[in-house]
Amino acid sequence: VNRQAVVIAVADAQLANGVLATPSTPLGAQARVARAALAGAGLGVADVDGLFTAGSWGIPGPGQFPTATLAEYLGINPRYADGTNIGGAAFEAHLGHAVTAIEAGRCEVVLISYGSTQRSGPRTLGNFASPAYASQYEAPTGLPLPVGGYALAASRYLALSGASRADLASVAVAARHWAALNPQATKRELISVDDVLASPPVCEPLHVLDCCLVTDGAGAVVVTTAERAADLRREPIHVLGWAEAQSHWTISQMPDLTVTGAARTAKSALDSAGLALADIDMLQIYDSFTITVLLTLESMGLCGPGEGGAYVAEGNTLPGGSLPMNTSGGGLACAHPGMYGIFLLVEACRQLWGECGDRQVNGARTVLVHGTGGHLSSSVTCVLSAGG
Amino acid sequence: MTFPPELRPQADEDSRPYWEALRRRTLLLPYCANCERAFFYPRSICPRCHSAEVSWRVSAGRGVVYAVTVVHRPPSKKLEAPYSVALVDLQDGCRVLMRVHPDDAGQARVGAPAYVDFQEIDDELAMPVLRIAGSAGREPE
Numbered sequence: 001v002n003r004q005a006v007v008i009a010v011a012d013a014q015l016a017n018g019v020l021a022t023p024s025t026p027l028g029a030q031a032r033v034a035r036a037a038l039a040g041a042g043l044g045v046a047d048v049d050g051l052f053t054a055g056s057w058g059i060p061g062p063g064q065f066p067t068a069t070l071a072e073y074l075g076i077n078p079r080y081a082d083g084t085n086i087g088g089a090a091f092e093a094h095l096g097h098a099v100t101a102i103e104a105g106r107c108e109v110v111l112i113s114y115g116s117t118q119r120s121g122p123r124t125l126g127n128f129a130s131p132a133y134a135s136q137y138e139a140p141t142g143l144p145l146p147v148g149g150y151a152l153a154a155s156r157y158l159a160l161s162g163a164s165r166a167d168l169a170s171v172a173v174a175a176r177h178w179a180a181l182n183p184q185a186t187k188r189e190l191i192s193v194d195d196v197l198a199s200p201p202v203c204e205p206l207h208v209l210d211c212c213l214v215t216d217g218a219g220a221v222v223v224t225t226a227e228r229a230a231d232l233r234r235e236p237i238h239v240l241g242w243a244e245a246q247s248h249w250t251i252s253q254m255p256d257l258t259v260t261g262a263a264r265t266a267k268s269a270l271d272s273a274g275l276a277l278a279d280i281d282m283l284q285i286y287d288s289f290t291i292t293v294l295l296t297l298e299s300m301g302l303c304g305p306g307e308g309g310a311y312v313a314e315g316n317t318l319p320g321g322s323l324p325m326n327t328s329g330g331g332l333a334c335a336h337p338g339m340y341g342i343f344l345l346v347e348a349c350r351q352l353w354g355e356c357g358d359r360q361v362n363g364a365r366t367v368l369v370h371g372t373g374g375h376l377s378s379s380v381t382c383v384l385s386a387g388g
Numbered sequence: 389m390t391f392p393p394e395l396r397p398q399a400d401e402d403s404r405p406y407w408e409a410l411r412r413r414t415l416l417l418p419y420c421a422n423c424e425r426a427f428f429y430p431r432s433i434c435p436r437c438h439s440a441e442v443s444w445r446v447s448a449g450r451g452v453v454y455a456v457t458v459v460h461r462p463p464s465k466k467l468e469a470p471y472s473v474a475l476v477d478l479q480d481g482c483r484v485l486m487r488v489h490p491d492d493a494g495q496a497r498v499g500a501p502a503y504v505d506f507q508e509i510d511d512e513l514a515m516p517v518l519r520i521a522g523s524a525g526r527e528p529e
Contacts, residue, residue, distance in 0.1 A: 129395070129463055131394075131395050131396060131397050131398055132398040132400075133398075133400070136397035136398050136399065136400070136403060137397070137403075137428075137429050137484070137485065138485045139395050139397070140391075140395045140396065140397050140515060141487045141515075142395065142459060142463060142467045142471060142473060142487065143457070143459065143463075143473045143485060144459060144461060144462060144463040145463070148457055148459065148473065151457035152455040152456070152457050152473075152474075153455065154457075155455045155456050155457055155498060156454065156455040156498055159455075159497070159498035159499065201460045201470075202461050203458070203459050203460065203461070204457055204458040204460070205457075206457075250429075251475070251485065252428065252429070252475055252483050252485045253435075253483075257454075257455055257475075
């Protein structure tokens with residue numbers, strides 16, 4: 001029996017101007033995308049016996065127990081559940097954990113799910129800064145989270161590396177080039193470095209256009225065994241390697257604000273895949289802020305310290321470039337519903353299946369997906385491949 | 389300006405001596421007898437060596453700015469922006485996040501020598517506030 005775990009379906013919710021096109025609760029939106037993803041693979045909701053989710057909706061309240069609440073809403077009784085929440089990278093961790101659970105025989109069909117109405121519904125991210133436990137020392141300073149943590153990292157990065165705000169801006173400019181090719185993206189107009197520099201400051205050195213969008217969204221990823229996938233409609237996508245790391249939660253506890261956990265996880269995930277960075281055809285890199293991408297590219301060793309901005313500005317990651325990155329437009333230009341990690345996986349799989357229309361990267365067979373959560377706190381790398 | 393109640397620190401068993409010392413204009417740091425170094429934030433084990441031999445030491449409050457941001461969009465409507473918040477690397481061997489004194493915000497750059505002053509918020513709460521050394525020849529009161 002081939003218990004190797006493979007991704008066989010993905011789905012996300014359609015947005016209109018950053019809000020759910022079909023008005024929904026976070027649970028309702030997840031149910032819709034779950035049905036759509038499972039149906040696309042020839043499966044139904046009743047087939048799901050492993051449920052993986054994280055979120056910040058419904059807190060305080062039923063959202064504190066997201067796997068139980070979602071299972072009940074869907075009307076399923078999973079025999080395996082994982083509510084790991086390490087911020088926006090949670091869904092890359094879920095994929096890795098799902099592989100482990102499936103290969104250990106604990107479940108057969110895993111649904112990884114996320115939904116948020118942070119744009120159209122009640123805002124719940126306020127509890128991010130509740131001044132209790134470790135946050136009692138930081139919340140009273142008035143540092144807004146998560147942006148303030150990333151701004152502190154950007155200040156250190158600019159002071160030490162010789163990079164400039166224009167280097168940060170190059171990431172936001174590149175995101176719009178991809179979004180312009182994606183009819184589902186929220187911000188499709190091209191922008192210039194000067195536009196980013198001139199946008200209003202949020203937490204210096206980060207300005208509005210250095211920051212991800214604030215949208216609704218829902219996504220689903222379905223994982224099962226290679227054996228089961230052989231009977232289903234979709235070409236399986238293999239998880240060649242994955243690795244996770246958590247260096248801290250609160251920003252004062254980050255050992256070096258210019259080096260993220262990607263320094264460990266990218267190498268470890270590539271090693272377990274038996275690949276090198278040079279073998280990767282495409283990057284899907286969590287872009288909560290422009291600084292997030294530069295620190296990730298440099299931490300994983302693709303660029304030297306301070307060189308990430310030039311690498312992006314030279315066009316390497318643009319449509320037609322040597323290493324396309326964030327091909328949906330990413331969190332900066334497509335959508336960012338509070339936690340973005342699941343959408344990195346959705347876009348990676350669609351690219352591997354060749355479903356991406358004008359933004360399709362021809363010949364991409366191996367994708368590196370990297371999630372970053374919290375305040376540069378958690379890092380998870382997954383290496384995905386079509387055809388195996 | 390009233391301090392936003394939703395940002396008021398919730399002192400607990402780990403932190404109460406820290407907050408009480410600040411009201412006496414004293415920066416008290418948790419200290420590991422095994423590492424012979426301070427750490428931050430207060431907790432029942434040393435996060436470096438995991439020793440439980442933890443006590444308190446008074447800090448001289450001297451250090452260097454590690455990172456700094458100017459906040460334009462505060463987390464509470466009760467806060468008046470802009471203001472600066474910095475991470476300071478204290479000579480004691482740990483890093484702490486603090487508001488920068490408004491008079492020194494322009495001098496708060498990465499690498500700037502700095503020292504800790506205190507701001508009485510009200511009868512119940514005092515906060516550490518970072519001053520930049522030599523920025524105007526001032527010393528703490």
